[in-house]
């Protein structure tokens with residue numbers, strides 16, 4: 056791809072790499088440090104493989120104290136740090152630089168405390184999203200935000216990206232489900248932000264830290280809300296002959312005041328691929344499919360499904376089919392959640408993430424089709440329609456450099472389109488490297504300056520997760536002035 | 543995922559195959575979460591995605607396997623949990639098979655390890671040699687600690703796995719045909735296997751008994767033997783091909799017998815089943831064998847898979863035993879047979895309970911428990927703990943590897959699924975379950991009544 060440029064590695068750090076590795080081993084033991092070439096390469100990318108760079112070394116701490124020691128050392132030695140959870144980021148959020156240490160949280164995956172009376176759970180942030188729900192499901196609870204990658208992605212990554220998922224329409228995204236955090240700052244200081252109660256004492260820093268993309272500190276522990284699971288949930292599949300009709304139906308459902316747990320959208324190419332993997336019985340001859348899920352007691356479910364069907368009938372649906380059993384519901388969701396990954400069966404893909412006002416959905420969808428057609432590329436759409444969070448998957452051949460460039464160009468145009476219709480650059484995957492250079496489409500220079508000043512307060516030397524979020528020239532300026540101040 | 547091979551590299555058929563597999567991986571990372579070794583070590587290099595990456599780099603560089611790549615590929619269990627998880631359909635099995643072979647050809651190993659690998663592949667596949675070795679094993683037991691101290695961990699693990707007392711020899715020793723006394727409804731070949739018939743001969747006995755009692759002729763073909771899996775997973779493809787050819791030859795003779803079609807090739811060790819089902823692929827480049835091997839793979843069935851499609855009628859015994867069904871990886875991931883054995887046990891009247899974390903391997907994995915004793919014992923203990931949580935009376939599994947592995951740590955008996963089925967359908971008490979037989983009673987046979995019993999004159 057026409058890669059966004061990454062910052063030049065700091066020679067003085069590279070020259071000291073042996074000493075640095077030696078110090079890391081002294082802190083964590085040889086078992087906690089990966090320094091050989093082949094091993095480092097396994098960490099060179101997250102799920103956006105267009106960007107690849109092996110780090111100087113990888114450190115795998117087990118406790119908050121380990122992280123504190125590591126950061127303190129890196130701060131003193133002037134070594135940059137890239138936090139990493141499971142490496143499922145789709146925007147290059149966890150891509151290393153050659154002069155940085157990756158600090159991976161995969162060994163920090165314990166449940167520290169569950170409190171069913173107050174409905175909270177406290178965990179280390181390397182735990183996977185699904186494991187949080189697994190830890191409380193026997194008691195009838197769950198942790199609400201459910202990114203499609205929930206099987207593998209870590210809570211730390213979710214916090215850093217403020218991740219969302221299909222069921223966030225009703226329950227909110229990550230930031231709406233967190234009560235307290237423990238975070239290690241770049242100088243090794245351990246801070247606690249809020250706690251197991253519903254409001255904070257002073258300023259609400261938590262909202263600031265969630266979504267900070269690993270640039271403020273490393274979050275090591277968190278206390279989360281857990282929610283009692285509703286007794287029943289049931290999805291209905293609504294198939295339409297055009298994406299416009301589906302789009303209008305979504306707007307009408309939301310407009311009617313009903314809040315389903317989820318409204319998910321898949322278009323024809325996506326349906327075919329997801330069906331091949333999950334055998335969920337999706338209708339294969341419709342142009343657009345909505346999966347609308349409602350939950351509650353059985354009579355409530357029935358009432359809601361009736362109301363939704365009534366609305367859908369105004370848009371001439373080809374298929375209306377409610378799930379027939381728990382097992383069927385599971386398959387319907389399995390297909391939707393695996394849709395990105397399953398796309399790998401037919402092609403490489405570039406997964407976009409933008410948000411738009413719902414009313415503009417039909418027009419945006421047809422424009423996306425045109426943009427990709429102009430670039431001679433195919434596109435599949437899978438997304439959280441209920442909150443207007445689009446995920447066009449641009450299909451391309453990664454071994455064909457020209458096609459890869461066209462894919463990236465199409466992606467940039469789609470994101471510009473989202474901003475132009477009054478939406479924003481990212482719904483839930485974050486900015487990372489991928490959308491970094493588009494930030495000035497959305498934000499004015501002074502907006503960006505404020506954001507960077509806040510970053511400088513947490514990380515005055517700009518050592519945390521370098522090269523992400525802000526356009527590179529602006530970053531370099533900020534970094535320089537921070538360094539000048541420090542000098 | 544992007545790959546970087548030259549045209550010259552791709553002209554090698556094996557590399558081209560590996561490339562096609564690699565291209566399908568989109569590096570999404572979903573598979574990491576269900577990989578037993580990653581769950582234990584939290585190290586990307588011990589995850590499927592990490593291993594795929596290490597293998598990709600090794601092949602792209604056309605470099606000899608480095609100790610680091612070798613170490614992490616060796617630690618892969620080949621449990622194939624990653625293949626169940628991967629939405630993109632990455633054929634990890636054939637990739638890692640090729641990588642093991644490549645490592646064997648290009649890498650170096652310490653002499654202790656080479657000796658152990660040699661020993662295993664020379665002894666285990668041959669029942670008489672294996673039986674003899676197991677008789678010797680108790681002599682080694684007093685030395686286990688000393689062996690560990692001097693770094694012979696693998697030898698120590700081997701000795702500890704050997705059962706203290708060898709079970710009696712099998713009732714039905716092949717080759718030959720166990721002809722059904724019932725009206726014949728099917729004719730099958732059974733793979734008699736290698737290590738299993740020494741470690742637990744009751745499994746073959748039960749299979750034959752259960753099938754023959756229900757209208758199935760069971761053939762154990764002369765000349766057939768080990769399926770080759772063990773040799774294959776030690777990276778010796780040529781050796782595995784020899785074993786496979788021998789079986790194809792032996793079975794083909796039975797298949798060709800005029801007018802007597804073979805309905806299935808029954809395998810009752812799921813590790814072997816996965817391999818026999820892959821003969822078509824293993825022998826694809828052997829002109830004299832490719833077609834026949836493909837046909838044999840089509841005919842191969844796990845014993846539970848065959849019985850699942852076959853009507854055994856009502857069970858003859860009834861019990862209230864709580865059976866924890868342990869899904870062997872080769873069955874649930876390798877052959878994607880997940881529910882059938884459980885359903886068969888339920889139909890046979892057992893009360894079946896599910897083991898938490900059922901998708902995670904017990905650490906047996908062929909010779910893994912000998913070659914990688916450290917990870918293997920962690921996985922065994924984890925599995926044991928999960929089994930204990932559901933408080934079963936007995937554990938059932940479809941693979942001798944798991945049975946041997948878990949019998950060293952469980953405090954309840956573990957048997958093959960088919961042994962329980964045979965028992966419920968009229969066979970003798972499986973070895974080790976004698977204490978439970980008082981909880982099993984015969985289903986009363988309805989006495990034949992006459993019209994007069996109902997309609998009184």
Ligand SMILES: Cc1cc2nc3c(=O)[nH]c(=O)nc-3n(C[C@H](O)[C@H](O)[C@H](O)COP(=O)(O)OP(=O)(O)OC[C@H]3O[C@@H](n4cnc5c(N)ncnc54)[C@H](O)[C@@H]3O)c2cc1C
Pocket residue numbers: 101102137138139140141142143144145147148149160180201202203204207208209210211212213214215216217218219220221268269270272273274275395396483484485520570571
């Ligand atoms: C198939 C697929 C489906 C997906 N579906 C969704 C979806 O439905 N919704 C959604 O929101 N996202 C989705 N994603 C994107 C991704 O899974 C999320 O962004 C996820 O939160 C990343 O978590 P991770 O543990 O993999 O983090 P990583 O990728 O390792 O890191 C992501 C970012 O978090 C930072 N980070 C990680 N841990 C910490 C920590 N402890 N403290 C501070 N910073 C940290 C990293 O530096 C990086 O910037 C999907 C990805 C894939 C591959």
Ligand code: SF4
Pocket residue numbers: 576577578579580588589590593617618619620621622623624625634
């Ligand atoms: S086969 Fe098993 S151990 Fe090997 S990578 Fe896959 S899941 Fe992990």
Ligand code: SF4
Pocket residue numbers: 396399566567568569570571572573574590591594624627628629630631632
């Ligand atoms: S789940 Fe499949 S596509 Fe995703 S990283 Fe693993 S092997 Fe690759």
